[in-house]
Amino acid sequence: MIVAGLFLGISSFFKPIDKIIYIAIFMIIITLFLTKKIELVKYLKYFIIVLFSSFIITQVIYIHLDNYIGHNVNRNVSMFFLYVGLTPNGIGTWSPETAIYLDMAKENNWDYKKTDKLIKEKLLDEITNIKYNKLEFFLNKIKIAWGSEIYPSMVNATIDSDGPLKKDKWIEKIRSIGEIYYLLIWILFFISIFVSIKLNCNLNDLTYLLILYSFLLVFGFFCLLLLSEVQDRYKLVIYPNFSIISGYALERIFNKLDNFI
Structure with a gap:
């Protein structure tokens, strides 16, 4: 439990997905408790140990960063990401026009609470007064985030535009294979969800808990x-x-094929 918390705390400095993991684990604990599968107090103790060890490691890293940089490091970057993601002046992605948080913090002598308040007011003012198609805005964000497979694009971007590799057709073939793979993953994802719901998710089965x-x-x-x-x-x-x-969807498909054969 302690090691898990340490790794989650460290991972939060790369992308703050740890909060989502905590919520997912907590929801599973409550679900298992309500269906009388586990003792609530016992598993909540484990959960608290994970949270506490994660908190300790993040604070140690923050203190080290404070000393290294020479001023306080922002402990909560939520408003930065919310502004970049929601301002109608952008498309939900980082750009010099939307990434103004750091400049505002510097102007306010690294007072992050004051900066959060100012950028929150700015965001609310822009959402209220700037006319834009909100549905189109969010659909475009979904397209950017989930629209295509990224691996071939990253490989393609690292190749010299004037080099011989850029002119070879196999680059496009790899990209096409990547897109097919990505589409297949999505199809299998929805098949798994459908199968899990249809089979009523036996919570005694570790497979269903993982799903x-x-x-x-x-x-x-x-x-x-x-x-x-x-x-x-x-x-x-x-x-x-x-x-x-x-x-899991592949496993169910192959099991069906075995029974059919």
Whole structure:
């Protein structure tokens, strides 16, 4: 439990998905308790140990960063991501026009509470007074975040535009294979959800608990990206959970084929 908390605390400095993981685990604990599968107090103790160890490691890292940089490090970057993700002056992604938080913090002598208040007021003012199609705005964010497979694009971007590799057709073939793989993952994902619901999710089965946890994580991450900044690479964080859920669908399909044969 302690090691899990330490790794979650460290991971929060790369992408704050740890909060979604905590919520998913807590929801599973409550679900198991309500269905009388576990003792609530026992598992809440484990959960608190994970939270406490995560809190300790993050505070140690923050103190080290404070000393290294020479001024306080912001402990909560929520307003930065919310502004970038929701301001109608952008499209939900980082840009010099939307990433103004750091400049505002510097102007306010690194007073992050004051900066949060000012940027919150600015965001509310822009949402209220700037006319824009909100539905189109969020649909475009979904397209950016989930619209395509990212691996081939990242590989393609690193290749010299004037080099011979850029001109080879195999680059496009790899990209096409990546897109097919990504589409297949999504299809298997929804098959798994459908099968799990149809079979009424036996909570005594560890497989179903893993499916439930992975689904909650994917759903939570989807909601997070609706509100926060989006980049197409961000979904790589939950690819393992996509694979778990999609793998379950493959298992069910192969079992059906075995019974049919």
